[in-house]
Amino acid sequence: MKDKYLALDLAFQEAKSWLENLDKNTTPTKTDREQLLAKLMMAMPEYGTCAEKVVKHLVNSCKDGLLPSPGGKFFAWVIGGGLPSALASDWLTSSWDQNAALFTSGPAASAVEEVTGGWVLELLDLPRQSSFAFTTGCQLAHFTCLSAARYRVLEENNWDVGEDGLFGAPPIRVFTSEHRHGSVDRAIRYLGIGNKSLQAIQTNKNGQIKVAEFEKKIKEHVGPKIIVLDAADLNIAAFDNFSRLIPIAKEHNAWVHVDGAFGLFARASARTKKLTEGIELADSWATDAHKWLNVPFDCGIAIVKDQEAHRNSMTMHASYITPHKTARDQIDWTPEWSRRARGIPVYAALMELGKNGVADLIERCCDHCKLFVDEIEKLPNTEVIWRPTLNQGLVRFVDPKGKTNADHDFYTKQIIDSVNKTGEAFFSDSRWDGKLVMRMSVVNWQTTKEDIKQVVKIFEKILVETA
Numbered sequence: 001m002k003d004k005y006l007a008l009d010l011a012f013q014e015a016k017s018w019l020e021n022l023d024k025n026t027t028p029t030k031t032d033r034e035q036l037l038a039k040l041m042m043a044m045p046e047y048g049t050c051a052e053k054v055v056k057h058l059v060n061s062c063k064d065g066l067l068p069s070p071g072g073k074f075f076a077w078v079i080g081g082g083l084p085s086a087l088a089s090d091w092l093t094s095s096w097d098q099n100a101a102l103f104t105s106g107p108a109a110s111a112v113e114e115v116t117g118g119w120v121l122e123l124l125d126l127p128r129q130s131s132f133a134f135t136t137g138c139q140l141a142h143f144t145c146l147s148a149a150r151y152r153v154l155e156e157n158n159w160d161v162g163e164d165g166l167f168g169a170p171p172i173r174v175f176t177s178e179h180r181h182g183s184v185d186r187a188i189r190y191l192g193i194g195n196k197s198l199q200a201i202q203t204n205k206n207g208q209i210k211v212a213e214f215e216k217k218i219k220e221h222v223g224p225k226i227i228v229l230d231a232a233d234l235n236i237a238a239f240d241n242f243s244r245l246i247p248i249a250k251e252h253n254a255w256v257h258v259d260g261a262f263g264l265f266a267r268a269s270a271r272t273k274k275l276t277e278g279i280e281l282a283d284s285w286a287t288d289a290h291k292w293l294n295v296p297f298d299c300g301i302a303i304v305k306d307q308e309a310h311r312n313s314m315t316m317h318a319s320y321i322t323p324h325k326t327a328r329d330q331i332d333w334t335p336e337w338s339r340r341a342r343g344i345p346v347y348a349a350l351m352e353l354g355k356n357g358v359a360d361l362i363e364r365c366c367d368h369c370k371l372f373v374d375e376i377e378k379l380p381n382t383e384v385i386w387r388p389t390l391n392q393g394l395v396r397f398v399d400p401k402g403k404t405n406a407d408h409d410f411y412t413k414q415i416i417d418s419v420n421k422t423g424e425a426f427f428s429d430s431r432w433d434g435k436l437v438m439r440m441s442v443v444n445w446q447t448t449k450e451d452i453k454q455v456v457k458i459f460e461k462i463l464v465e466t467a
């Protein structure tokens with residue numbers, strides 16, 4: 001009899017080959033939309049195809065359109081890769097295919113997530129009584145934490161948002177950094193608070209909210225307040241001054257939430273933890289396991305000190321589901337109903353690395369980012385815009401024949417594109433201080449010192465050729 005799971009063997013071989021060749025197979029621009037669609041587009045099949053053929057078809061159609069983002073020479077955005085145990089357990093998670101909504105529908109998944117949540121609190125040294133949820137990403141972690149915030153700040157103003165909704169509710173004002181990530185705005189939108197309620201506060205030259213201005217602004221608003229602070233903004237990894245800002249916020253009865261999509265992991269290393277001083281005074285924290293912890297997509301983590309607010313804003317009951325008396329039912333803490341047991345790969349990653357291994361990963365990435373910026377600076381026509389204080393650096397390339405900012409913007413983009421075209425490494429651009437810049441983001445467990453040196457050589461060649 002034919003093995004009914006033959007397609008899995010095929011997928012395994014293909015996956016291994018992809019991972020083993022990540023270093024070589026780095027060209028992201030081999031194909032374009034038309035070529036991809038030409039391979040994938042067909043009339044919706046009337047009849048089925050055997051599973052192995054489906055897998056082969058997908059591999060052949062997609063292989064030229066895959067970015068080498070799990071690899072060690074991918075420095076664009078803040079992506080991260082997949083640690084072997086995390087990836088392997090992610091496969092198991094799919095194969096076990098548990099509905100991790102309830103203990104009764106996935107007992108082991110519930111137990112794994114219960115343990116993992118405790119480990120995360122310990123690793124990040126956040127209040128141990130906090131509740132947590134494994135979400136799809138930091139976006140939904142913001143949504144989860146800010147739902148709890150909305151519940152609590154309105155409840156303190158004698159308003160039950162769960163029952164009465166937002167129409168007629170006391171208006172909530174959200175104070176945040178001008179450099180906040182767009183996912184904060186979107187969470188505020190999802191929550192019906194509305195982006196007009198967001199008040200962006202100016203930052204200093206280090207990208208941190210100005211304390212005096214913060215105090216002045218929040219004093220002006222009478223009524224429910226939520227503050228969103230940065231634990232590493234996406235460009236320069238700026239950490240707000242938690243020790244100064246949070247006590248002020250607390251004096252004004254505000255809920256303080258922290259966007260720590262990758263920066264919260266700075267707490268895992270004694271060397272970088274000081275950047276986050278005072279962060280433990282906040283009320284909620286959102287982070288990602290799929291960034292710096294190198295768990296495959298998708299996995300965010302919401303952490304909320306006020307368990308009651310968290311649970312009341314998420315919990316769900318229905319006649320056909322059986323809440324467990326003592327075990328963890330994830331449906332009480334997450335915005336989803338049916339869900340994947342995405343805490344399992346986090347458990348695996350934390351077990352594979354241990355506290356020491358996470359600290360080492362964080363420190364290595366920071367060292368590699370610094371090395372890159374130090375070496376790039378020695379090359380012609382380069383300007384360092386941000387020297388890394390964590391794992392993010394900003395660099396700009398100065399057009400030797402140009403005079404204006406626009407010329408340098410164009411030249412910077414041209415250099416980034418040329419490097420990406422070599423297929424040896426991948427970078428992305430951003431804007432900082434009115435300038436187009438190249439971001440250097442190091443979050444991958446696979447990046448080595450040698451990778452950095454090789455990548456610097458590529459820049460050297462291109463900069464010399466274009467000078």
Ligand SMILES: Cc1ncc(COP(=O)(O)O)c(C=O)c1O
Binds near residue numbers: 078136139260261262
């Ligand atoms: C600082 C920051 N916050 C939030 C997010 C959103 O995270 P996710 O894409 O996991 O939802 C990102 C994503 O890049 C980020 O860099």
